[in-house]
Amino acid sequence: AQTVTQSQPEMSVQEAETVTLSCTYDTSESDYYLFWYKQPPSRQMILVIRQEAYKQQNATENRFSVNFQKAAKSFSLKISDSQLGDAAMYFCAYTPLPGGGADGLTFGKGTHLIIQP
């Protein structure tokens, strides 16, 4: 079974600085999809960024970028110029099939990101 590991239960960063959240995963598949979701106190699950394993280029979305290391099975999220609104739980997720297939997404346990003003 696939597993997703987020080794940092909590991270803290000063406003305007850069922070990196770690995620590793275990799979025997060669093609798969990786996601970062943000869950603010409102508890809504918000897609931050998406990466397809067959694409070598790292995905970016404004201040959010990933460092995808396929051989190392690592998928870290970098948040630049951190803002107070970035404070949330961040979940890394994996699926071998587009959209999730019959097994849905496999989630890590999350990293609680604190932004210090």
Place this chain on the structure above:
Amino acid sequence: DADVTQTPRNRITKTGKRIMLECSQTKGHDRMYWYRQDPGLGLRLIYYSFDVKDINKGEISDGYSVSRQAQAKFSLSLESAIPNQTALYFCATAGGPQETQYFGPGTRLLVL
């Protein structure tokens, strides 16, 4: 208006009661999911539906049942609620050009 809605948003019930959580979507996606979130455990899959005729059990389906009434509606039932089913429940749809999962706002359930 939100593309994926869930009702109720919060629910308190007693052990042994039957309850239903409802999910509706306007995204036109065929695939719908129910997940459960417990503190410190991330989200885990309860049930998945590919379309109105296709329902599949997920990792933690025991104690739950589902009904796909239409493409847009997917309901989760707890036949006899127990306290360890206290959790945050999410409905999600999957589709679109990016084949992404889109989540509802969640239902917080407390079983006393």
